[in-house]
Amino acid sequence: MTAQEVRLCGLLLREHFGEVVEKVGTHLLRGGAQNLRTIIHETGISLDLVKKSLCVLVQHGACVFSSGRKGPGSPTEYRTSCDRILRILRYPRYIYTAKTLYGDTGELIIEELLQRGHMTMSSTVKTVADRLTQNMEEGRCMDYSEVATAFAKLVETHFLQRCPPMVKAGTTGSATPATPATPGTPAAPVSTAPPTPESFPDCYKVPHMTLVGRGKRQLCSEEGEDQRNAKKARMDSQTHGDEGISWQVNFERFHLHFRDQAIISAVANKCDQTSSEILRTMLRMSEVTTSPTATCTKPLSANEIFRSLPTSYNIARPILDQYLTLLVDDPMEFVGKAGESGGGMYVVNLHTALANLARATLESVVQERFGSRSARIFRLLLRKRHLEQKQVEDFAMIPAKEAKDMLYTLLSQNLVQLQEIPKTPDFAPSRTFYLYTVNQLPTARMLLQNCYKTVANLIERRLFESKESKRLLEKSQRIEAILASLQASGAEPEQLTEVEEMITATEKQQLEALRLHINKLDSAENQVDESIFLIESYVTSTASTS
C-alpha cells in the first residue's frame, strides 16, 4: 500500500461515497485493522456517521471485518484493502464487457450490482426488468423470467458469485430472537483469515426463486419518484425464496476475460486476424480446464483445436498447422509446443504472454517519453541484460555523446539501473566495471505507481475544473430542469426559447469547453486503467509463479 494508492483510493471513495466515507476509508487504509472505537476516536467523526460509512464499505466489499484476532471476545476489527477500492476505476469496463457478452440485460445486471455492492437475485431481476421496460417502447415490457435466465447465465459463467456468508451467521442468527444484539461478544474465536467466496460449495449455485410477472413501467418520469416507487415495490413484495442470498460481481473472472482479450488482440495486431481467431478458440477451450493462476493452459492437440474451430473461419487443416508453427516461432511466445502427439500439443503461455505485454508497455512508455532512440537503448539493455557504457554506444549505433545523455536520463528516471562490479575490493573507479541493466519487474512496479499517480492527478484536475465552473454548471442544470418542466406542461415555443436564451453565447462556449475537458479527463482515466490492469496482472502473475 503506497502513498499513491492511498491517495487514489481516497479520491475514488470521495467521488462515489462522499467525504465521510473517504475519511474513514483512508484512515483504515493507513492504520490497518482497527475496531469501531479506535476509528471513532482517531477520525473524530460522530458514531452514527462512522457506522454508516462502515456499512457502506462492507456493503461494497471494500471492507472486511473479523473478530477475535486478539483472543475470544475482542471487539470486531475492520480492514480495507486498496485492491478492492481501486476496482471502482474499472467499473465502466466491467459493465461494457457484460454488455458485449450478454447484451443489455447483462449490462444492467452488472451495473445494478456494482452500484449497490450486493443484492439478492430477486431484487436485481426486478429492478433490471423495470429499467428495461422503462426504456422500451410503449406497450412492450420485459419478462422477469428472461432477466432471471440472463442472471443464471452470468452465474454459470462465474461472472457473478454469492457473497460469502458471515462466519458466525449461524450462531448469532439463531440467538438473536432470544437475546437481541449482544455486540462484541462472539461465541467462539473465528479464524482471522477472511473467507474467500470460492471456498463455499454453493458459490455458483442459483437458488430456486419464485418470481412471476413482468417489469412495471413507472408513469411519472421524475427520477426521485421512480426510486421511491421501486423501493416501495421491494418493501411490500412477498418472499421469493432467495432471501438472505446476496450476489456480487466476481472481479477475478472479469480479469481473466480481460487477460484473454488482451492476448487475443495482441496477436491480432502482431500477426493477423486468423491467428487471433485460432488463439481465441484455444483460450475458449481451456477456459474451464485451466485454473485462474496457471502459468499456461492445459495442452491441446492440433486435432482438437481443428475440431473446435468455428466452421465460419474456413481454416483448412494444413493451414492451421502452419499458423500454429508460426505462433510457436513468434518471439512473443504466446503459444508453446508441449509435445508431438495428436498432431502436436500446444499450450498458451499465459504468464509469458503477460510478461511480454508488460514489457511492450514499458518499451512504448520509454519511446513516447524519451524518443525512439532512447527506446532503442532500452530494448538493447532488455535483450542483452548487462552492458558497459561503451558497448551501449556501439550496439545502439548512436553517437557516444548522445547515447550517454540518453542513458543518464534513463538512469535518473530509474528506468535503467547501474551495477558496479569491482575488479579489486576497493571499488576504485578505474578498476570497476559499470554495467547498465534493466530490471523488468521493479520497473513495471514503478510504472504502476506512476499510473496510480496519473489517475489521481486526472481526478484532481477534473474536480478542480468542475469546481471552477460550479456556478455555470448549476445554472445550466437549473435551466434544463425548467425547460423540461415547461415542455411537460406544454408551454409555448416562444417561452422555451426565452428560457433557453438565459444562457448567453459565451457561457455556452464555456460549458462546451468544460464538457470537452471533462470528457477527455474521464476518457484518459479509463485508458490509463487499461495499462494499470496489464501491469497489475503481470506483477501478480510473477508473485504466483515464484
Place this chain on the structure above:
Amino acid sequence: MAGKGRGIGAFTFNVEALGIGRGSMPESRVGPNPLFPNIDFKPVPLKAGEDEDYMLALKQEMRGTMQQLPHHIKAQCNKAEVERYTERYLKQRLIEDQDWSPDWNLLPKELMPKKKKMCAKKETKKKPEKISRKDAEDMLKKLDNLAKTDEGNPEKSDDETEKKPENEEEEIEGEEYDEEDVEEENDYIDSYFDNGEDGAAGSDDNVDGEATY
C-alpha cells in the same frame, strides 16, 4: 567552464579511462527538477472510438447515480449559512434516501443504528453476567449441600437437586421474556422492576435456598 574543469581535476584517477572525455560530461544540475517540466515529446492522443465513448458515458452515468444513492454519505451540513431555496429540495431528497436497510445478516451487529432501544440494550448487556454469576454461586452452594446431604439421605436430595435447577432455568427464561415484553411497552417500569429483583436475587434468595436444605 572553469567550474567543470575543476570538477574533473578533482578526481583522483584518470577520468579518461572511463571513456569520459573533456566536454562529454553532462552539465551539472542545480536544484530539484521543476514541478511541471517541459516535455520533449507531445503525449499521444487518446484512443477514440465507439467502445471508448460508451465507456466514457458509462463512467459518467455511474458517477452520477452513485452520488444519488443512499450509499453516498453527506457530511452534516452547517446550518449557520443562509438557507437557500434549492436546499429545501435537496434536504427532502436526503430524507428520502435515508431509508436504506442493508442485510444485517452480513454486517456486524455493532453497526446497527441504535435508536430508541439504547436503554434496553444496556440492560441486556448487564444481564448475562449477573445470571451467570448467580448461577455459578447457586451451583456451588448446591454442590456443597449435595455433598453434605449425600451422607444423610441420598434419594431425597437427588430428587430435589434435579428439580431445583430446572425451576431456576425456567424462572430465568421467564424473566427474560417478561422483560422484553415490558421493555417495548414501557422502559421505566421495567428497569425499576428488574433492579428490585436483581437485588433480591443477590442477597435474599440465596439465604432462603440455604435455609431449605
